[in-house]
Amino acid sequence: MSLILTTKNIFKNFEAIKAADNINVDIESNSTVGLIGSNGAGKTTFLNIITGYITPDSGEVYFEGRRITGTTPRQITHLGIYRSFQIPQIFDSMTAEQNLTISASIAIGHQANKQHLRASERSLITLVKNSMDQFQLGEYRTQLAGNLPEGVRKLLDIAMSLVMKPKLLLLDEPTSGLSADEKFNIMDMVMTAVRSKKIAVLFVEHDMEIIKKYTDRTLAFYNGQILADGTTNEVLAKKEVREHVLGNV
Amino acid sequence: MDSLLAILIDGLVYSSWLFIIAVGLTLIYGVMKILNIAHGSLYSLGAYTAASLTGLWLSLGYAPMGSFLVMLLSAVLVGAVFGPIIERGLLRFMYGRDEIVLVLVTYALFLILEDVIKIVWGVNPYFLYQPYSLLGSFEILNLTYPNYNLLLCIVAIIIGLVLTWLLQKTKQGKILIAVIHDREMASAQGVHVGKVYFLTFTLGATLAALGGVLTAPMISVQPGIGAETIVLAFAVVVIGGLGSLPGAALAAIMVGLVRASAVHLVPDLDLFSVYLVMATVLIFRPKGLFVTQEQRKI
Amino acid sequence: MKDQTYTYITGAAIFLLFLGQVMPKWAVFLATVSLCYGTIVLGMILLVRNGLVSFGHGLYYCLGAYAAGTLRPFWGNSELLVMLAAAIFLTAAVAFILGFLLRKYRDIFFAMLSLAFSMILYGLLSKNAALGSTDGFNVYVDTILGVPLTDFEDPRYVIFGITILGAWISCMLMHRYLKSDKGKLAEAIRDNELRVEYLGANVSTIIHFNYVISAVLAGIGGALMAISIGHIDPEMSYWTTSGEFVFITILAGSGSVIAPFLGAFIFETIRSFAYEYSPNTWQMLLGITMLVVIVFLPNGLWSLFAKIHKKINQ
Incomplete structure (x- = not known):
């Protein structure tokens, strides 16, 4: 290896x-x-x-x-190299979905900012949806991250660093x-x-x-x-x- | 040679004045983390009160030298009345909020107090020139200076020494430093943080008023003097490092000397020079001379 | 829910344009000033979204006004479009340079440092005899798109129209920007700057970019103000002028690009009446309003609006 x-x-x-x-x-x-x-x-x-x-x-x-x-x-x-944090570092005033969207948009932004806007927009939505499914965050989609229970906050924090590969x-x-x-x-x-x-x-x-x-x-x-x-x-x-x-x- | 001496003397006098107007501001920030824009209004209130009361004293024919006592009392009066009203009546409900929100709260307070002053004293200027000449003058290498300037220097030094002594040698001062260092820890160890805030703000307000009181004999007391002064005080405390007493002293001396040089050598750069010092210092020391930047723990 | 902001903005602009035909002079003046202030505050809310409050935006307001105003006395040209272009260019250039320093600061340090820069300009202008010192000077427009101003039947109305146009374009573009991925990062930065960096975005660059945009908007506001009022002075860069912008920003809230114009309109309306009837309590009124907003409406009047709008829709 x-x-x-x-x-x-x-x-x-x-x-x-x-x-x-x-x-x-x-x-x-x-x-x-x-x-x-x-x-x-x-x-x-x-x-x-x-x-x-x-x-x-x-x-x-x-x-x-x-x-x-x-x-x-x-x-x-x-x-x-991505990381998660001991105290979750998330965007408290945004919903769980917005948190993931921000993460994905930044990742897409510096990975393939030459791509056609339409294509990246579509992949952004897919990325966020996949991530939400994978970490079972669907039920918290529209809740503000600041109000989420600690376990979900931790998970969201990790999901944000895993939104890309x-x-x-x-x-x-x-x-x-x-x-x-x-x-x-x-x-x-x-x-x-x-x-x-x-x-x-x-x-x-x-x-x-x-x-x-x-x-x-x-x-x-x-x-x-x-x-x-x-x-x-x-x-x-x-x-x-x-x-x-x-x-x- | 003469002009160099003039710059030095003017600079030190101006430094003393700057220190007097800024010291309360940095004290309040250090303890309470409030950058108090209303400091400017308290300064104006001091100036107006001194102008009125001392004017009354003199017009009643009492001993002219007594005006200095009346001036001192004016500062204490303003501090003792407005300090508690502002701290108990408004600020205590705001503790724990963002520093920038606290700035906005004191800005609102500034706006309110500016009009309170207009309502009480009107918009016409007041003059209190007598104390300025009462003390006579001194001469040095053909340059004549009123002794009042000397008084400013002495007052600045006394304030600096007394505050240092209060903070470092007294029990109250040690409690104050504990609060500055770690509010929660101090609170857990039985320190009454509310009381500390109350006393600090009242003391800071009194110092602001004292600044105005001492300035009154040198200017025409009119609307706008608070707005003019507060930004200078800001510059001084930001250069020194917010909350740092020695920082404020050093910054006052720097700004004082630079501005005096500007006034004598390039008069057009007078006001400009103060903020130039501020911008330059902040480029190299982002949090001011006496405060170091800390990294956030993650 | 479909975003109807573009429709509202355009509708309001067209409505104002028609209203300008029938409004009395003082009302046109009020609307003009509100539009100029609104444009400036539009830039301020962009900074607020980044978590930054500037106590020195008077710097760009003043720079924009002086850039527009000095064209005629110093270069002999006062074509309105060139005046606006000069304001945009100058404010963008100055903000670009100062941005390298300011982008490192947050909270009260950002507020105070921007204040210091505006006071530097104030200090320079008030001592500059060629620019009228503290008195400032009068601004004249000679031509609009090459057509002499005197050829227009109602030049005031034309300038009013251009002010509406300027505010409309600014507002539309800002809304578009705020909805873009890059625009949305502003709020993420306010929430958690560290995380934004750890996700791979450059916080300094974004703040710098937003700072320049907000400065240019203040410059446009200043130029339009100079053109409409016809007089400029260093007071525009004094910190209390920036304080007015801060006031409107807090009053309006950063929830929508419409909010700044609404806030500016309320501010200007109260100001014109207060000046008339009670000049010595005007600031007090502002101060009390500000306290009420900070305590009860931390997200500004717009949040109240949004709530009502939501209720109606339900």
Whole structure:
């Protein structure tokens, strides 16, 4: 399998805190990788560095062999990396449908702005409809995103980053704050979509049940360092991981 | 040489004035996150009240030196009456709304107060020139300056020192800083945020009025002085960094010196120079001299 | 539901054109000023959709007026179309340059920085003797499309017609723009700028583009005002003038391209009566109205309109 994402010797300090302390990671295309770690281990920072929201103090990020360190979040999306957020970043004053329409129109806009307007308009509607069906958002179509329940907001946030076909999808705690039923329901939908589109996924998660069920490989972070990297079963069985991440010895 | 000295003296006097009119504005923003356009009206109210009361004092034949006391009382009076009315009667219902909405609310208040002033004092100018000459003058290298200018500098320094002391050495000041830092945290630890806001706004309003009171002897007090002054005060606090006391002081000095240079060297650029400083500073320091930009947490 | 806004706008324009034939002079004047202010506020609502309130749009209002007004004294030409073109060109150029700086600012910083720029112009113009300092100067139109103004039977009415035309075109184009994909991004930016960037759109560029459009509209409003009133002065760039635009923007709301014209009309009507009967309480009235709108109608009068319209349709 070919590598889609590589980070080399990433360091990032926030004053005295080491948020990234020599992070070296390879992600293969079409793989699903979990990222675990206690609060403050540097998980979100890692996603922020990949997407260019934060520039590392040193080290490099490569995407499909190309150096992308310092590329802005906007340019990153043009390369095919999309992300969702721990706190859903959606357009609260718009309906669920408008949220998806905006996402699709931006994606179409920079993908094929040379196309005939009519054609893109038609594909826009199709894209939004498909996305709504896929994530069962139909019943919330005309509701304002700001009023939606948290689970739907999370789902909408993810759906917006999946409206086009990314090459790499980064999910930041897709199930935090949700009930057990909701968690699996959402993850099932997301993983079905991701697998059918053959998208590589890296997702930050606290729930080990989710990690076990949906990932083959897991990275464990601790104090900005990689504590363990391997198959999910291996990593979860490691003593250090049980001690520092899972909190049971 | 003479003109350099003149620029320096004029600049520092103007800086002092700028600091006095701007300090209340930055204080209120720092604590309450309200950029108070009505600051301009409070300034006008101070000027008008001082003109009326001090005029009355003098016309009744009391000791001319007492005018300064009457002026000080005018500022306190305006602050103590309008501060509480505005904060309790209007602003407290608006807390928590967008900063830009709060600006609009104070803009509405500005419009209302401008007409309140017209209704009470009419549209004809008032003059209060006596205190300006009461203190005599001093001479330096053939240049004569009224001592009143010196008074402005002294008042500015006193305000700066007293506020610094209040904020850093007193219990109330420490509470104020806690509120500035994190309103919710302060509230959770038993700080009565409402009371802090009330006191801050009243103090800010008094400082605005004091600015007007001290300006009254140097100008003709008429409609429009508030609108003219508030934009200068804005420039000063934005340059210094909204909510920063040392920022306001440094910005006042910068603007004061630049404007004095403009007045002496290129008079046509007088007003222009102030905003030029503002634009230049903001290009390099988007949030002003003493405030750093923070990235949003995601 | 079919969008009938184009029909309403065109209908209103034609109606006004006919009304102009029978209205008394003062009413034509009122309508003219309302149209000019409405055009300016049309640009302001575009910024509001981006989440930006400009306290300095007087800058472009004034620039547009001076661009139109200085053609005759300095270049000897005062063809109405050239005057308008000069206003558009100058405001677009200045906004394009300032936009590089302003597009980085939000909230009160955007408001204050735009205010500062308008005050710079005010400072420059009020000290410029060649341009009449604080008194300003009178503006004359010589020709309209090459036809000398004196050849028209009723030149006032012709200028009124051109003002309607200018407002109509601006309004139609703005509606079209707001409905386009790019136009809709404005509201997305107001809601969540970060997400817009993370979806792949360039927030700075969009804001910059919208800023230039809004500036040009203010420029057109200023030029039309100069042409209709026949006098311009630096006060047009003073911050209280921008404050009036902000007032109308808040009063009208950003829900429709018709709202600014409605807001401007209400504003101007109240102003003309207040000036007559109670000049010292006019601002107070504005202030109280503004507070009422902020508290009870945060989306402006238009939201009230939209609600009623919805009820009727049901």
